[in-house]
Amino acid sequence: xxxxxxxxxxxxxxxxxxxxxxxxxxxxxxxxxxxxxxxxxxxxxxxxxxxxxxxxxxxxxxxxxxxxxxxxxxxxxxxxxxxxxxxxxxxxxxxxxxxxxxxxxxxxxxxxxxxxxxxxxxxxxxxxxxxxxxxxxxxxxxxxxxxxxxxxxxxxxxxxxxxxxxxxxxxxxxxxxxxxxxxxxxxxxxxxxxxxxxxxxxxxxxxxxxxxxxxxxxxxxxxxxxxxxxxxxxxxxxxxxxxxxxxxxxxxxxxxx
Amino acid sequence: xxxxxxxxxxxxxxxxxxxxxxxxxxxxxxxxxxxxxxxxxxxxxxxxxxxxxxxxxxxxxxxxxxxxxxxxxxxxxxxxxxxxxxxxxxxxxxxxxxxxxxxxxxxxxxxxxxxxxxxxxxxxxxxxxxxxxxxxxxxxxxxxxxxxxxxxxxxxxxxxxxxxxxxxxxxxxxxxxxxxxxxxxxxxxxxxxxxxxxxxxxxxxxxxxxxxxxxxxxxxxxxxxxxxxxxxxxxxxxxxxxxxxxxxxxxxxxxxxxxxxxxxxxxxxxxxxxxxxxxxxxxxxxxxxxxxxxxxxxxxxxxxxxxxxxxxx
Numbered sequence: 001x002x003x004x005x006x007x008x009x010x011x012x013x014x015x016x017x018x019x020x021x022x023x024x025x026x027x028x029x030x031x032x033x034x035x036x037x038x039x040x041x042x043x044x045x046x047x048x049x050x051x052x053x054x055x056x057x058x059x060x061x062x063x064x065x066x067x068x069x070x071x072x073x074x075x076x077x078x079x080x081x082x083x084x085x086x087x088x089x090x091x092x093x094x095x096x097x098x099x100x101x102x103x104x105x106x107x108x109x110x111x112x113x114x115x116x117x118x119x120x121x122x123x124x125x126x127x128x129x130x131x132x133x134x135x136x137x138x139x140x141x142x143x144x145x146x147x148x149x150x151x152x153x154x155x156x157x158x159x160x161x162x163x164x165x166x167x168x169x170x171x172x173x174x175x176x177x178x179x180x181x182x183x184x185x186x187x188x189x190x191x192x193x194x195x196x197x198x199x200x201x202x203x204x205x206x207x208x209x210x211x212x213x214x215x216x217x218x219x220x221x222x223x224x225x226x227x228x229x230x231x232x233x234x235x236x237x238x239x240x241x242x243x244x245x246x247x248x249x250x251x252x253x254x255x256x257x
Numbered sequence: 258x259x260x261x262x263x264x265x266x267x268x269x270x271x272x273x274x275x276x277x278x279x280x281x282x283x284x285x286x287x288x289x290x291x292x293x294x295x296x297x298x299x300x301x302x303x304x305x306x307x308x309x310x311x312x313x314x315x316x317x318x319x320x321x322x323x324x325x326x327x328x329x330x331x332x333x334x335x336x337x338x339x340x341x342x343x344x345x346x347x348x349x350x351x352x353x354x355x356x357x358x359x360x361x362x363x364x365x366x367x368x369x370x371x372x373x374x375x376x377x378x379x380x381x382x383x384x385x386x387x388x389x390x391x392x393x394x395x396x397x398x399x400x401x402x403x404x405x406x407x408x409x410x411x412x413x414x415x416x417x418x419x420x421x422x423x424x425x426x427x428x429x430x431x432x433x434x435x436x437x438x439x440x441x442x443x444x445x446x447x448x449x450x451x452x453x454x455x456x457x458x459x460x461x462x463x464x465x466x467x468x469x470x471x472x473x474x475x476x477x478x479x480x481x482x483x484x485x486x487x488x489x490x491x492x493x494x495x496x497x498x499x500x501x502x503x504x505x506x507x508x509x510x511x512x513x514x515x516x517x518x519x520x521x522x523x524x525x526x527x528x529x530x531x532x533x534x535x536x537x538x539x540x541x542x543x544x545x546x547x548x549x550x551x552x553x554x555x556x557x558x559x560x561x562x563x564x565x566x567x568x569x570x
Binding site for chain 1: 276313315316317334335336338339341343345347348349350351352353354358362363365366367368414
């Protein structure tokens with residue numbers, strides 16, 4: 001039996017679960033970018049474009065749209081890979097049901113990550129269509145921002161799921177959201193270039209996966225790709241890889257004792 | 258290698274499970290034959306669940322030998338689990354999905370085709386009398402219904418052995434009887450059952466053979482009847498006394514009338530083959546307890562004799 005078929009089986013469960021909430025989900029996937037782009041890209045953008053001096057003369061809408069796309073992926077991931085993972089271990093215990101069958105710990109991990117991937121792909125696609133409709137995509141390369149956004153999301157879901165399988169209570173999730181995700185959302189180059197941050201904070205921002213994701217998405221939609229984008233890509237891939245290795249360890253310690 | 262006729266379905270020798278310093282299972286031996294209903298009887302913390310989890314291949318063996326269906330859980334866990342049915346102590350049903358979806362999705366974990374799973378789910382739901390609830394969500398079901406659904410779900414892959422960890426703990430008496438009835442039917446259909454319980458009536462009703470576990474060790478093994486014959490008398494006289502009226506020197510009052518006296522905090526048990534004669538004799542000697550009850554010995558008495566403690570504390 002190939003590993004892939006075993007991974008697809010938990011995915012089937014999560015998809016069945018998703019079928020019960022997809023309507024609300026799709027609506028908010030469309031509404032959220034429209035609202036953000038109207039308020040920031042169009043509304044705030046009018047003021048910014050009057051005085052600001054964004055690199056290469058791009059408009060604020062063009063600047064902020066790909067950033068929001070990446071940042072949204074991070075936010076979705078931080079919800080999806082925290083409570084639901086702990087719940088599948090502790091409250092609803094679906095992981096335990098899976099592990100009483102031929103499925104192995106790695107199938108449970110990869111199956112859940114595959115579901116995150118699906119969620120991210122759906123959101124990223126909708127987001128891309130919306131920002132394109134706003135006229136904020138300058139280059140055909142921009143379409144690659146979709147898979148990159150998925151990758152940004154996975155750079156969060158993998159390590160967060162690892163953490164959620166380790167932690168005993170949900171208390172830390174609120175702290176992570178408040179002290180990690182939210183600051184990253186605000187200060188990783190989504191809304192303004194990190195070069196305007198004080199030097200120490202700018203250096204700190206280099207290490208955030210979101211900054212790499214935002215920059216990569218922006219380079220793609222603006223059509224300004226360069227060799228440094230490969231580094232951004234590698235950095236995100238490394239987060240996914242390390243996250244999965246950690247998850248393998250924490251899931252096993254929690255579920256196979 | 259798979260199990261052949263005559264070879265035990267489950268074989269354990271010197272099986273040990275440790276969590277750090279704590280020894281949960283302390284070197285147990287047992288064999289389970291095809292078609293048997295075999296039980297682990299013991300109080301909470303005796304090591305029953307740890308043993309079940311090792312057999313279910315979701316917990317690594319610390320030491321000793323364990324073979325399930327002729328295979329080694331350390332190597333073939335996934336393959337073994339594909340041929341087991343598991344009813345865990347704590348339900349793992351998905352509350353948001355419907356009753357039928359829970360069975361179908363679970364069947365998909367075994368790789369069974371959907372087309373086959375829908376009729377199979379209906380068949381299983383009929384068996385556990387949940388047909389009318391097939392399209393309802395699981396969440397509002399009663400505890401007994403959830404248990405029955407878990408049992409139905411565990412049968413989806415036609416398991417060779419059904420593992421039941423405390424199948425009726427937390428259920429009200431009526432719901433327990435419904436579950437027992439279903440399990441009894443499975444047993445008659447030839448399904449091999451392996452269960453843990455701390456209810457002696459459950460063990461008596463369902464098990465052909467059982468082991469009594471205490472502090473991670475097996476302290477006795479046999480059929481319920483064997484064990485009662487070996488470790489208890491045919492009958493028991495239970496004496497209850499008003500506060501302060503309980504005599505200090507029970508030995509004096511019961512001398513020659515009974516085989517053994519077991520003083521418990523709330524009552525005194527007298528073990529004898531003829532309960533009526535014993536209670537009559539005590540009366541004649543002038544001992545008047547608040548109440549006297551003569552009953553048959555049960556596995557509870559066996560456990561009390563073997564460990565000096567009650568099953569449920």
